[in-house]
Amino acid sequence: MVSMNKPRVFIIGGGGMVGATTAHALASTETVKDIVLIDVAAELVRGQAADLNHATAYSQGVRVRVGSYEDIGPDDIIVITSGRPRQPGQTRLELQEANEAIIRDVTQRVMASGGPAFIVVVANPVDVMTHVAWETSGLPREWVFGTGTMLDTARLRVTLANALDVAQSDVSAYILGEHGDSSFAALSSATVGGLPLAALPRYRPELVETIEDDIRRTAADIIAAKKSTYFGIANVVVKVVQALGQSDASVLPVSTVLQGEYGLRDVAVSVPSLVSSAGAHPVDGYPLSKLELGQLQHSADVVAAAIRHEG
Ligand SMILES: NC(=O)c1ccc[n+]([C@@H]2O[C@H](COP(=O)([O-])OP(=O)(O)OC[C@H]3O[C@@H](n4cnc5c(N)ncnc54)[C@H](O)[C@@H]3O)[C@@H](O)[C@H]2O)c1
Numbered sequence: 001m002v003s004m005n006k007p008r009v010f011i012i013g014g015g016g017m018v019g020a021t022t023a024h025a026l027a028s029t030e031t032v033k034d035i036v037l038i039d040v041a042a043e044l045v046r047g048q049a050a051d052l053n054h055a056t057a058y059s060q061g062v063r064v065r066v067g068s069y070e071d072i073g074p075d076d077i078i079v080i081t082s083g084r085p086r087q088p089g090q091t092r093l094e095l096q097e098a099n100e101a102i103i104r105d106v107t108q109r110v111m112a113s114g115g116p117a118f119i120v121v122v123a124n125p126v127d128v129m130t131h132v133a134w135e136t137s138g139l140p141r142e143w144v145f146g147t148g149t150m151l152d153t154a155r156l157r158v159t160l161a162n163a164l165d166v167a168q169s170d171v172s173a174y175i176l177g178e179h180g181d182s183s184f185a186a187l188s189s190a191t192v193g194g195l196p197l198a199a200l201p202r203y204r205p206e207l208v209e210t211i212e213d214d215i216r217r218t219a220a221d222i223i224a225a226k227k228s229t230y231f232g233i234a235n236v237v238v239k240v241v242q243a244l245g246q247s248d249a250s251v252l253p254v255s256t257v258l259q260g261e262y263g264l265r266d267v268a269v270s271v272p273s274l275v276s277s278a279g280a281h282p283v284d285g286y287p288l289s290k291l292e293l294g295q296l297q298h299s300a301d302v303v304a305a306a307i308r309h310e311g
Contacts, residue, residue: 007117007245008034010072012106013082015039017230018122020048022079024055025234027062031241036067038106039082072113077244079237080133082106083123085228088220092125092180093306103129107136115139118279120240121146121255122233126179127303130255130268141257142279148255148270149175150236151229152183155215163207164200166192173197174253175215176292177269177299184295185212189287240275249276256282262296267304269296 009026013019014037023035035052039045045066052064072078083099086092103123110116119137121130121144130146137144152175161168173190177183187208190197197203222229243250252275258264261284262271274281288296 006031006033007075007077007241008032008036008073009077009079009241010036010038010067010110010116011079011081012038012110013080013123014066015041015045015048016081017085017228018233019079019081020052021230021234022081022122022237023048023052023064025231025238026241027052027056027059027064029238029242030060030062031238031245033062035062035064036071037064038067038069069109069113072110072116074114074117076116077241078110078116078119079122079241080106080119080129081122083129086124086223088224088227093128093302095124096128096306099123099125099129100132103132104136107133111137111139117143118244119144120237120244122237124179125303125306127255127268127270128306131257131303131307134257134268140279141259142281144257145273145280146179146255146268146270147233147236147240148268149177149179149183149253150239150270151232152179152215152219153253154232154236155218156185156211159211159215159218160190160192160197160207164192164197164202166200174270174272174286175212176253176271176286176288177296178303179255179270180302181216182295182299182302183212183216183270184292184299185215186286186288186292187211188289188292243275244277244279247277249274249278249281251275251283252280254280256280258282258300260284262288262293264297264300267300267307269300269303271296 134144
């Protein structure tokens with residue numbers, strides 16, 4: 001359990017786009033006091049650390065440096081972004097083979113230090129990689145989890161807020177399941193300031209009919225246009241790290257290894273979870289329609305098949 005509000009964060013893959021952008025977001029929001037980057041690309045990560053340090057000159061003394069696994073201590077948070085990103089036209093599951101070996105290797109190295117407080121997995125396919133990291137680490141499932149559908153949920157909230165002409169902060173809605181092609185928008189319980197979506201004057205049924213495809217297309221469009229996505233996921237990690245530093249939990253759709261919740265077992269998918277200094281605890285009982293429960297089961301089947309290499 002993290003004992004302080006401003007923890008030290010290790011970013012493994014910190015030389016890459018997601019890792020370095022995450023370091024910048026953590027430093028800019030002064031969420032942490034120390035950021036340690038680890039990457040196999042030694043020159044790249046050295047350059048990123050120097051550049052990031054210059055970005056912190058006018059903030060409250062956040063330090064960024066290149067480090068090694070031996071420096072990891074029991075209060076540290078590990079963020080794993082090491083792994084290949086998607087190429088245009090590629091699905092996240094197609095990254096599995098290459099990234100599974102990387103995640104297993106870096107998790108073993110992390111654990112050789114005695115083990116950190118938490119491991120937050122970002123590398124794709126994030127649900128499968130979360131299961132790999134959890135299994136390899138031997139840590140409780142509440143301490144090893146993935147960012148899951150937090151980015152998809154951010155995209156959902158932005159899309160709904162724009163379409164309904166309401167403040168993003170008033171939208172309470174989740175994308176759940178796999179962070180991938182089988183994810184689904186759990187809209188039967190979605191609200192804006194407590195109001196069901198259909199009560200909003202600008203609501204149209206077509207909006208919910210097309211929203212999942214629109215969001216999936218957005219992610220693919222960004223990759224086609226600029227090769228990778230990193231600003232959104234960086235702020236997702238900031239939110240997760242902030243939640244891990246607080247005793248009051250935030251409800252976030254992170255990917256955890258479910259152990260009976262929603263009838264699912266030994267598979268990592270996203271459901272609303274309580275995230276705090278006690279880790280990530282999936283909440284059983286988020287109200288899902290019959291259709292949505294079927295979609296969650298399908299998503300879990302897709303991820304479980306990938307975990308067993310049957311995908
Ligand atoms: N979960 C999400 O919502 C989400 C969003 C965006 C990207 N991603 C994923 O994040 C990952 C990183 O994306 P990126 O754009 O930063 O890629 P990138 O290629 O820019 O960075 C990856 C970094 O990992 C490093 N690396 C590779 N193997 C390593 C090892 N064994 N130990 C340490 N470092 C190692 C590489 O040297 C590189 O610097 C990808 O898998 C991508 O799909 C996830």
